Amino acid sequence: MIELQHVCKAFNGLPVIDDLSLHIARGEFTVILGSSGSGKSTLLKMMNRLLEHDSGRILFAGEEIRSFRPEAIRRRMGYAIQSVGLFPHWSVEKNIATVPRLLKWPAERVHARVTELMTLLQLDAERYRKRYPHQLSGGQQQRVGVARALAGKPEVLLMDEPFGALDPVTRATLQLEIARIHKALGTTIVLVTHDIDEALSLATSIVLLDHGRIVQSGTPLQMLSNPANDFVTDFFGRNDVGIKLLGLQSVATRLRSGEHAGGEPVHASLSLRDAMSMFLVRRVDRLAVVDGECRALGTINFSDLLDLRP
Amino acid sequence: MSGAAPGGTTRRAWARDPLPWALAALLLLIFGMAQLKPLFAALFPELQRPVYAQDSFWALTVSHLKIVGLSSGFAVLVGVGAGIFATRPSGREFRPLIETVVASGQTFPPVAVLAVAVPVVGFGEAPALIALALYGLLPVLQSTLAGIKSVPPGANEAAEGLGLSPWQRLLHVELPLAAPVILAGVRTSVIINIGTAAIASTVGAKTLGLPIIVGLSGFNTAYVLQGAMLVGLLAVVTDLAFERLGRWQAAV
Numbered sequence: 001m002i003e004l005q006h007v008c009k010a011f012n013g014l015p016v017i018d019d020l021s022l023h024i025a026r027g028e029f030t031v032i033l034g035s036s037g038s039g040k041s042t043l044l045k046m047m048n049r050l051l052e053h054d055s056g057r058i059l060f061a062g063e064e065i066r067s068f069r070p071e072a073i074r075r076r077m078g079y080a081i082q083s084v085g086l087f088p089h090w091s092v093e094k095n096i097a098t099v100p101r102l103l104k105w106p107a108e109r110v111h112a113r114v115t116e117l118m119t120l121l122q123l124d125a126e127r128y129r130k131r132y133p134h135q136l137s138g139g140q141q142q143r144v145g146v147a148r149a150l151a152g153k154p155e156v157l158l159m160d161e162p163f164g165a166l167d168p169v170t171r172a173t174l175q176l177e178i179a180r181i182h183k184a185l186g187t188t189i190v191l192v193t194h195d196i197d198e199a200l201s202l203a204t205s206i207v208l209l210d211h212g213r214i215v216q217s218g219t220p221l222q223m224l225s226n227p228a229n230d231f232v233t234d235f236f237g238r239n240d241v242g243i244k245l246l247g248l249q250s251v252a253t254r255l256r257s258g259e260h261a262g263g264e265p266v267h268a269s270l271s272l273r274d275a276m277s278m279f280l281v282r283r284v285d286r287l288a289v290v291d292g293e294c295r296a297l298g299t300i301n302f303s304d305l306l307d308l309r310p
Numbered sequence: 311m312s313g314a315a316p317g318g319t320t321r322r323a324w325a326r327d328p329l330p331w332a333l334a335a336l337l338l339l340i341f342g343m344a345q346l347k348p349l350f351a352a353l354f355p356e357l358q359r360p361v362y363a364q365d366s367f368w369a370l371t372v373s374h375l376k377i378v379g380l381s382s383g384f385a386v387l388v389g390v391g392a393g394i395f396a397t398r399p400s401g402r403e404f405r406p407l408i409e410t411v412v413a414s415g416q417t418f419p420p421v422a423v424l425a426v427a428v429p430v431v432g433f434g435e436a437p438a439l440i441a442l443a444l445y446g447l448l449p450v451l452q453s454t455l456a457g458i459k460s461v462p463p464g465a466n467e468a469a470e471g472l473g474l475s476p477w478q479r480l481l482h483v484e485l486p487l488a489a490p491v492i493l494a495g496v497r498t499s500v501i502i503n504i505g506t507a508a509i510a511s512t513v514g515a516k517t518l519g520l521p522i523i524v525g526l527s528g529f530n531t532a533y534v535l536q537g538a539m540l541v542g543l544l545a546v547v548t549d550l551a552f553e554r555l556g557r558w559q560a561a562v
Contacts, residue, residue: 050471074473085468089486098472148472158471 001026001156001188002047007056009042009212016042017053018212024156024205029182029189031199033235034209040192043209044160047190048077061155075099078149078157078187082164084141086133092118092144093129099152117147120181139170146178150187159191163198175202196236200224200244208232220248246272246305251289254307257298261288268297276305329550336543340367343536350532362521362533367540374517374544377435378507381442382500389447389499390492393454394480405455412451415444420506424513438510438517445506446499453495457488489559497552504545508537518544 002024009017016039024030034040045051046058049070058065065073078099086095093114100110118125121143133141142162149157162178163171179202182189193199199206200220207217215235216228224245227233236244252268265288266278278287285302324330343361350360392412396405420441427437461484469479485492508519518541525533 048471050467071473071475074471079468079471081464081467081471083462083464083467085462085464085466085471087465087469087483087487088462098474102473102478145468148468 001028001061002190003057003059003062004043004046005057005059007046007053007058009039009046009051009053016212017046019056020212020214021056022207022214022217024188024190026188027186029179029191029202029204030207031203031205032190032192032207032209033194033196033199035194035235038209039212040194040209041160042212044158044190044192047156048074048079048158050074071102075102075152076155078152078154080142080145080149080157080159080162082161084133084145084165086141086144086148088133090132091129092123092131092133092136095133095144096147096151098148099154103152113151114147117151120150120184121147121177123147137170138166139174142166142174143177146174146181150181150185154187156188156190159189161193162191164193164195171198178202197244197247200248208235221245224248243273243276246276251275251287251300254300254304255289255298256300256304259299260296261286261299263288265290265294265296266300267292272305275300276302279305329547329554332543332547332550336540336547339536339540339543340371343367350536354530354532357530357532359530360532362524362530362536364524365516365520367518367536370516370518370520371540371544373515374504374507374519374541377438377442377510377515377517378500378503381439381507382446382496382503384439384443385446385450385499385503386496388443389450389495390454393451393458393492396455397458397484398476408451409455412447416448418444420445420509421512424510428513433514435510435515437513438507438515441510442503442507446503449495449498449502450492451495453492453498454488457491457495458484460491461487490556493552493556493559497549497556500552501545501549504548505541508541 002022004020004022007017007020008015020043032040032043042051046053047060047065049065049068060068060073060076087098090098096114096117097110100113105113114129115125118129123140123143128136128140133144136144146159146162149159159178163174166174175198178189178191181187182202191202200223203220205217206220206223208215208223210231216223216232218226223232224236224241227236233241249272250268251266251270251272254272255268263282263284266275268289268291270278275287279285279302287300289297289300291297344363347361351357354360389412392408395401396408423441423444424437427440431437431440465483465487466479469483474482507515507517508522511517511519511523518537521533521537522541525531525535525537
C-alpha cells in the first residue's frame with residue numbers, strides 16, 4: 001500500500017529520517033513506535049506530503065506520491081491527530097462531512113455517510129449531529145475526529161498519537177473501538193505512538209524507530225520474544241517483558257478442554273495477563289473458562305502460563 | 311411563570327436596547343435642529359444666528375458618511391488583504407515590513423497628513439480620504455494578524471491533512487474563525503474615522519466637522535455644540551450597530 005525506499009529527511013541540516021525503507025502492506029495495522037525525537041511523526045507526515053522528503057522514493061498504491069497533487073493524496077488517506085483539530089465553527093455533522101464535501105458527494109450520500117460513521121463510532125447520530133465540538137467531551141471529540149478521518153472512505157488511515165491526550169479509561173475504550181473498526185473495515189492503518197502497551201495491543205505490525213532509523217520491525221510477539229538488540233529489550237522493558245508477552249495471548253491458547261473447576265469462570269477471550277491477575281487475586285491455581293455465550297469450555301491452570309509458546 | 315415570561319422579556323429587552331433610541335436621537339437632531347432654535351437662542355443669547363444653516367445637517371451627514379465609508383472601505387480591503395498576505399507562506403517574510411509601514415501610517419497625526427496632502431492633491435475630499443484611509447489601516451491590519459493567529463493550530467493542521475487546498479483553508483477555516491477579531495478591528499477603525507473625519511473640514515471637505523470649524527473661527531459656541539453632538543451620536547450609533555453585527559455573527 002505504502003512503500004518507502006531509502007527515504008531521508010533533514011531539518012536545518014540535522015537528519016531526522018535516515019535512509020529509511022519500509023513497506024506497509026494493505027490491511028495491516030502498523031504502529032510506528034518510538035520515543036520523542038525519534039522521527040516517528042515526521043515519517044507519518046511524509047506519507048501524506050504534509051512534509052516533503054529530501055531524497056528516496058515514497059510510493060502510494062505503486063505510484064510515486066509526488067505524482068499526485070498533495071490535496072488529492074490527502075483525500076485518499078484519512079488523517080487524525082492528537083489535538084483532534086475539529087473545526088470549532090462547524091457542527092459535528094459538518095466536521096465529519098469535510099472530505100465527502102470536498103469530493104463533491106451528493107447531499108443524501110453525505111448525510112447517510114455521516115449517520116453510518118456516527119453509528120460506527122457509537123455516537124448517537126440524532127443527538128449529536130447538530131452539536132458543536134465545544135459541547136462534546138474529549139473522548140467524543142476524538143470519536144468525531146476519527147469519523148471525519150474515515151468519512152471519505154480512505155484507503156489508508158494515518159493517526160498521529162490520536163489517543164495521547166485522553167484519560168486512561170477513555171483511551172482504553174477508543175483503542176478497543178479502533179481495533180474493532182480495523183477488523184470491520186479492513187482499512188490499512190498507520191498509527192504513531194510512544195505508548196508501548198498501545199502499540200502491543202493494537203498493532204499487527206510494529207516499527208520501532210530510533211534516531212530516524214528502524215531498529216526492528218515485526219509482529220508484537222516477535223518484538224517481545226526475539227528482540228534484535230539491547231535497545232529493543234530496554235524499550236519494551238527488560239523486567240516486565242514476560243507480563244507483556246502474556247498480554248498478547250488469550251486464555252483460549254492455554255485451554256484445557258473437558259476439565260472442570262469451581263468458582264467464577266473467565267472468558268476465553270481474556271488475555272493471559274488479566275488471567276494471571278485473576279489467579280493472584282483469587283489465590284487459586286485453576287480457573288474455569290467459558291465462551292462468549294457462557295458455555296463451559298474447560299479450565300486453565302496457573303502453571304500453563306509458564307508455557308510460553310509463540 | 312415561564313409561560314408569561316417570554317413576551318414580557320422581549321418587550322423589555324427591546325426597550326432596553328440602546329440602538330433604536332440612539333438612532334432616533336440622531337435622526338431627530340439631523341432633521342429637527344432648526345426647531346431647537348429657541349433653545350439655542352436661550353442658551354446663547356449673544357449670538358445672532360444660534361443654529362448653523364449654511365448647509366443642511368442631512369447633507370453634511372451624508373457627505374461625512376461617504377468620506378468615512380470610502381476611507382474605511384479602503385482600510386478594510388488593504389488591511390485585511392495585507393494581513394492575509396503576511397500570514398501566507400509566500401508573504402511571511404514581508405510581515406515585519408508591512409507592520410512597520412502600516413504602524414508608521416498611524417504615527418502621523420491625521421492633521422499632519424492633511425497638511426502634507428493638500429499641496430499635492432489640493433483642497434477638498436481627496437486629502438481627507440488619504441489621511442483617514444492611512445489612519446484606519448493599522449487597527450484592521452493588526453486585528454487581521456491577531457485573528458488569523460488565534461485560529462487553533464490543530465484545526466489548521468487537520469484542514470491541511472484532510473486535503474483542503476490553501477485557498478479552501480483560508481476561506482472555510484481561517485477567515486471564519488478570525489472574523490470576530492477582524493470585525494473588532496474594523497469597528498475600532500470606523501469609529502476612529504468618524505471622529506477624525508470631522509477634522510477634514512479644515513481642508514474644505516464637507517463633513518459634520520464643518521459647523522465645528524465655522525463655529526470655532528466665528529466664536530459661535532452653538533455651532534460647535536451642534537456639530538459635536540451629531541458627530542458623537544453618529545459614532546455611538548455606528549458602534550452599537552457594530553456590536554449588533556458582532557452578536558449576529560457569533561450566533562451564525
